[in-house]
Amino acid sequence: MQQLIQFLQGIGIGNQVLAAGLAILSYSLMVFTFIAVFALIAIYLERKVSGHIQDRLGPMRHGWHGLLQTVADTIKLLGKEDIIPANADRRLFIMAPVILFAATFLVFVALPFGPGAIAADLNIGLFFIIAVTSLVVVGIIMAGYASNNKWSLYGGMRSAAQIVSYEIPVGLSLLIGVMMAGTLNISSLVNAQSTGLFGQGGILGWNFIQNPFAFIAFFVYLVAGTAEANRTPFDLPESESELVAGAFTEYSGMRWAFFFLAEYANMWIVGVLASVVFLGGWHSPIPGDTLIPGSLWLALKALAIVFVQMWARWTFPRLRVDQLMVTSWKYLTPIAFVNIFGVGLWLVLFG
Amino acid sequence: MTQYFQNIIEAISTTAVSFGVTFKHLFTKSVTLQYPDERWEMPERSRMRLYMNWDDCIGCLKCARACPVDCIHITTTKVPKDFDGLGETSGGMKKRLLVEQFDIDMAECLYCGLCTFPCPTDCIYFTTEYEHATYEKGELVYDYAPVPEQLKNDVYEAIEEEKKAKEAARKEKQRQKTKDRSESSDEDNDQEA
Numbered sequence: 001m002q003q004l005i006q007f008l009q010g011i012g013i014g015n016q017v018l019a020a021g022l023a024i025l026s027y028s029l030m031v032f033t034f035i036a037v038f039a040l041i042a043i044y045l046e047r048k049v050s051g052h053i054q055d056r057l058g059p060m061r062h063g064w065h066g067l068l069q070t071v072a073d074t075i076k077l078l079g080k081e082d083i084i085p086a087n088a089d090r091r092l093f094i095m096a097p098v099i100l101f102a103a104t105f106l107v108f109v110a111l112p113f114g115p116g117a118i119a120a121d122l123n124i125g126l127f128f129i130i131a132v133t134s135l136v137v138v139g140i141i142m143a144g145y146a147s148n149n150k151w152s153l154y155g156g157m158r159s160a161a162q163i164v165s166y167e168i169p170v171g172l173s174l175l176i177g178v179m180m181a182g183t184l185n186i187s188s189l190v191n192a193q194s195t196g197l198f199g200q201g202g203i204l205g206w207n208f209i210q211n212p213f214a215f216i217a218f219f220v221y222l223v224a225g226t227a228e229a230n231r232t233p234f235d236l237p238e239s240e241s242e243l244v245a246g247a248f249t250e251y252s253g254m255r256w257a258f259f260f261l262a263e264y265a266n267m268w269i270v271g272v273l274a275s276v277v278f279l280g281g282w283h284s285p286i287p288g289d290t291l292i293p294g295s296l297w298l299a300l301k302a303l304a305i306v307f308v309q310m311w312a313r314w315t316f317p318r319l320r321v322d323q324l325m326v327t328s329w330k331y332l333t334p335i336a337f338v339n340i341f342g343v344g345l346w347l348v349l350f351g
Numbered sequence: 352m353t354q355y356f357q358n359i360i361e362a363i364s365t366t367a368v369s370f371g372v373t374f375k376h377l378f379t380k381s382v383t384l385q386y387p388d389e390r391w392e393m394p395e396r397s398r399m400r401l402y403m404n405w406d407d408c409i410g411c412l413k414c415a416r417a418c419p420v421d422c423i424h425i426t427t428t429k430v431p432k433d434f435d436g437l438g439e440t441s442g443g444m445k446k447r448l449l450v451e452q453f454d455i456d457m458a459e460c461l462y463c464g465l466c467t468f469p470c471p472t473d474c475i476y477f478t479t480e481y482e483h484a485t486y487e488k489g490e491l492v493y494d495y496a497p498v499p500e501q502l503k504n505d506v507y508e509a510i511e512e513e514k515k516a517k518e519a520a521r522k523e524k525q526r527q528k529t530k531d532r533s534e535s536s537d538e539d540n541d542q543e544a
Contacts, residue, residue, distance in 0.1 A: 053373050057383040315373040316366075331359065 027119055031108045039264040043070045046310050053314040080253035085148060088250060092146035097251065097258040100139025104262040106132045107269050112186050114295025115282050125186040126178060129273065130171050133228065136262070137163040140230075140237055143259070144247035155246025158321065159237030162227060165328040166234075169224040172336035173217040176343050177207050177277035180214065190281030202287035206280035211350075213342035218278040220336050222308065225270035227328070230263065231309050233316035236324060267309055271302030393479035398462040400480040401455050403495040407440045407474035410448035414466035414475050422459035423466060426452035428506060431513040436505050440472045449506050453496035458488055 004023040005016075013019045044059070044067065051058025059066025084093055109132075110125040112118040122128050137160050144156020178184055181192035193205050203209065208218040227234035238246035248259050275281060279301050282294030319327065384391060393399065410427035427448040430437060437446040467476050485491055 049377070051383075052377050052381065055376055055379055055381045055383075057381045057385075060383075060385060311370065311373060311377075315369045330355075331362075335359075 028105070031105065031119075035105075035108075035261055035265045035268075038268055039261050040070045040074065042264045042267065042306060043073070043260075045307070046313075049307065049310045050314050053311070074257075077253060077257050082253040082255060083250070085250050087148045089146040089148065092142050093250075094255075096139050096143035096146055097255045097262075098139075099142060100136055101258045101262045103132060103135035103139060104265045104269070106135070108265075110186060111269060111272055112190070112276065112281070112298065114293065114298055115190075116187075117295060118186060121185060121187050124184045126174060126184045126189065126273075126277070129269070130167070130174065133266075133269070134163065134167055136266070139262075140247045143251065144237075147247070147250040149250055151243040151245075152247050152249050155237045155239075155243050155249070159230065159247060161321075162230070162234065162236060162324060162328075165325060166224045166227040166332075169220055169328060169332035169336045170228055172333070172340060173221040173224065174273065174277050176214055176217040176339055179340070179343050179347065180207055180210060186276060186281075190276055190283065193280040194283055202283070203280070203285035204287075205283065206278065206285075208278040211343065211346045213339045213346060214278065216335065217339045217343075218274070220332050220339065221274055221278065222305070224328070224332055225274065226309050226312060227324075229266040229270050229309070231267065232313040233318050234324060235318060236321060239318055241318075267306050268302060270309070271305035272298065274305045275301035393481065395479075396477075397479055397481075398464055398477045400457060400478050400483065400493070401460060401466070402476060402478045402480075403453055403455065404474040405450060405453065405496050405498075407442070407472045408450050408453065409440060409444055409446050409472055410450040411471060413469040413471070417465045417469050419463060419465060420459050420461055422456040424452060424454040424456070425450065428510070430506050431509050434506065434509040436502060436509075440474075442472055444472060449498070449502070450496050451498055451503070452494075454492050454494055456492045457483055458491040 004027065005019050008019040008022050009016075013022065047069070048058040048066075050056075059069035062068040062072050084090060107129050109119050110122050110128045118125075140159040140163075141156040144152040144154070144159070147153070177189060181189045183189060183192070193207055195205050207214050209215065230237050236246075238248055243249070248256060251259060275298060281301075282298040284290075284292060284294075284297050410425065412425055412427070415421070415423040415425050427450055430447065430449055435445075437449060439445055462477075464477065467473075483491060
């Protein structure tokens with residue numbers, strides 16, 4: 001970010017504030033492009049994965065093996081009519097997708113793309129991400145309320161209950177990485193994983209393999225993170241077989257596309273956070289490997305987590321609301337607390 | 352409390368098993384056929400589009416009578432006895448009727464197969480052709496009587512000739528009759544006189 005500002009000043013934009021503003025704008029455009037392209041690829045991947053898991057082929061007819069299918073879908077979506085229901089709360093209805101997307105977008109301020117490739121390497125980076133992610137619930141509940149539709153409101157309420165519940169295991173399991181690294185700063189969190197048990201780099205340095213509690217915490221985070229991203233089997237806010245499309249029922253065209261973009265951006269965020277806190281971030285699993293750049297390793301790890309989320313979607317049926325609550329409050333939260341205790345003990349005894 | 356830990360263990364093991372099942376399916380060969388490029392092989396006796404082989408049809412109308420929805424429309428013309436331009440069926444049966452029209456309306460057809468059984472020459476049967484979609488309903492009426500124009504003309508000429516011959520014969524007979532009658536009446540007159 002500093003270099004970007006310096007670059008802008010170098011090409012003749014003398015005003016410090018203007019240069020900073022332009023730098024922020026260009027970075028946001030870059031992130032937006034990234035989210036859009038990632039959503040494009042992820043939707044294609046999702047359809048292919050779902051197809052092959054169900055012994056189908058998925059999209060096949062647009063481009064080579066359907067590569068242009070999502071492009072075609074996007075063009076169709078852009079051409080759709082933008083409907084606002086007559087009895088909807090118009091202002092909130094328009095604001096909801098913006099707030100939801102902005103909350104997701106804000107996370108990218110502190111989300112790394114590779115070593116040093118981070119907009120603002122805040123000293124409370126992880127805390128910032130957890131705090132901002134919770135804002136998503138405001139967008140969803142706003143969409144549900146403003147639609148003036150029973151199903152939408154149900155979806156919004158479910159989403160609120162779900163995200164509030166699953167924040168706790170998510171936060172507690174991410175705390176384990178913080179305990180082990182002793183910092184909330186994203187870069188330091190990753191760098192702390194460069195050397196591990198035997199002073200070796202590579203996969204042995206990663207947090208999730210350091211002690212059994214971190215290993216459990218990784219899976220707790222994966223489950224709770226999937227719920228945070230409102231993905232199946234925790235997609236109760238938009239469960240299409242019960243609530244049409246939940247909070248997003250009344251939305252169409254580009255507004256609906258923003259909800260979708262936010263969902264896929266959320267998947268990416270869960271993937272990156274899991275790899276930053278537990279899977280060694282941009283460090284290669286092979287010790288001393290410099291062939292593949294760190295950003296690619298981070299992207300590969302995040303994509304692997306995204307794939308696991310897609311895989312889970314086609315493996316499990318949707319949970320009931322009470323099961324959802326039981327999973328969070330009776331199982332994941334106590335396990336996360338035991339993990340924190342265990343990691344503390346482990347660090348005192350062996351650390 | 353033991354139930355609690357049992358639940359956790361069960362959840363983990365069932366999750367692992369189900370992940371394994373779906374992962375296996377990720378690499379099994381898909382069952383999808385790319386329809387316009389690839390097609391299913393239809394069973395030999397499947398009931399799809401009806402077909403009628405005009406060369407074998409003797410115009411007996413048995414199929415049209417058997418049809419419960421009257422979707423077969425046949426027009427036949429009887430040819431003179433001495434005309435043998437129609438030829439024979441593949442089974443060696445002599446054709447006595449010119450099948451001028453043989454339309455099957457596949458939009459009405461209910462695929463019962465009742466028309467195929469009574470056919471004495473086995474010339475009406477189901478094919479495995481199943482793509483019936485058309486832009487107009489009228490296109491679903493299939494015309495299975497490709498009557499050559501020459502043959503049609505020949506038949507009509509023969510019929511015309513036969514008609515003329517019959518007419519001539521009838522007139523001849525009439526004249527004979529009137530002549531006989533007049534002769535006999537003359538005789539009567541003679542007798543009276």
